[in-house]
Amino acid sequence: ETGVTQTPRHLVMGMTNKKSLKCEQHLGHNAMYWYKQSAKKPLELMFVYNFKEQTENNSVPSRFSPECPNSSHLFLHLHTLQPEDSALYLCASSQDLSRTDTQYFGPGTRLTVL
Amino acid sequence: DAKTTQPTSMDCAEGRAANLPCNHSTISGNEYVYWYRQIHSQGPQYIIHGLKNNETNEMASLIITEDRKSSTLILPHATLRDTAVYYCIVRASGNTGKLIFGQGTTLQVKP
Numbered sequence: 001e002t003g004v005t006q007t008p009r010h011l012v013m014g015m016t017n018k019k020s021l022k023c024e025q026h027l028g029h030n031a032m033y034w035y036k037q038s039a040k041k042p043l044e045l046m047f048v049y050n051f052k053e054q055t056e057n058n059s060v061p062s063r064f065s066p067e068c069p070n071s072s073h074l075f076l077h078l079h080t081l082q083p084e085d086s087a088l089y090l091c092a093s094s095q096d097l098s099r100t101d102t103q104y105f106g107p108g109t110r111l112t113v114l
Numbered sequence: 115d116a117k118t119t120q121p122t123s124m125d126c127a128e129g130r131a132a133n134l135p136c137n138h139s140t141i142s143g144n145e146y147v148y149w150y151r152q153i154h155s156q157g158p159q160y161i162i163h164g165l166k167n168n169e170t171n172e173m174a175s176l177i178i179t180e181d182r183k184s185s186t187l188i189l190p191h192a193t194l195r196d197t198a199v200y201y202c203i204v205r206a207s208g209n210t211g212k213l214i215f216g217q218g219t220t221l222q223v224k225p
Contacts, residue, residue, distance in 0.1 A: 100163075102163070104160065105159070110155070
């Protein structure tokens with residue numbers, strides 16, 4: 001599945017660094033999502049955007065800052081992260097927010113915070 | 115949101131059918147059952163979904179009981195590449211599009 005791409009695929013950063021994760025979807029979808037998957041834990045929804053507007057923030061700490069400049073691109077800006085933030089960060093998109101709509105996932109960014 | 119219960123792990127012989135069960139006894143009438151899978155360290159992949167009727171596509175079949183309290187995902191001829199974590203998800207009612215993942219079933223296909 002190459003409809004949703006994520007860069008970088010791997011990222012190592014220190015706690016004082018600032019970095020950004022990028023997601024791009026080529027499916028013409030209107031909704032985009034960020035999920036976090038920590039080791040041996042289920043995927044957790046972080047943010048939801050629909051038509052560039054944030055519709056859900058799942059109590060995510062402010063050191064994670066999402067940005068959705070258009071329906072095709074989604075960013076996750078990271079600053080002053082903690083080692084426990086090390087995880088696989090997954091982006092997904094869907095046509096809209098209908099409960100019958102399929103979400104397509106990108107390959108993820110493996111983040112390590114030192 | 116309706117909760118799902120799946121076995122933690124299952125084994126299947128290559129070439130045989132893999133039958134993955136899921137209980138969702140609190141499902142409401144307008145909630146869909148979705149199945150995704152995640153091969154190690156990759157993004158989840160959509161497999162199939164259904165409401166009441168059994169469904170089949172090129173990847174799998176979904177059998178939903180008449181009372182909708184459980185379902186079974188069937189991979190008709192499992193291959194080694196089907197080794198993955200399989201998630202049964204009941205879509206949240208309302209218009210949020212939220213997917214809530216549980217621990218899933220780790221399916222190991224063996225030669």
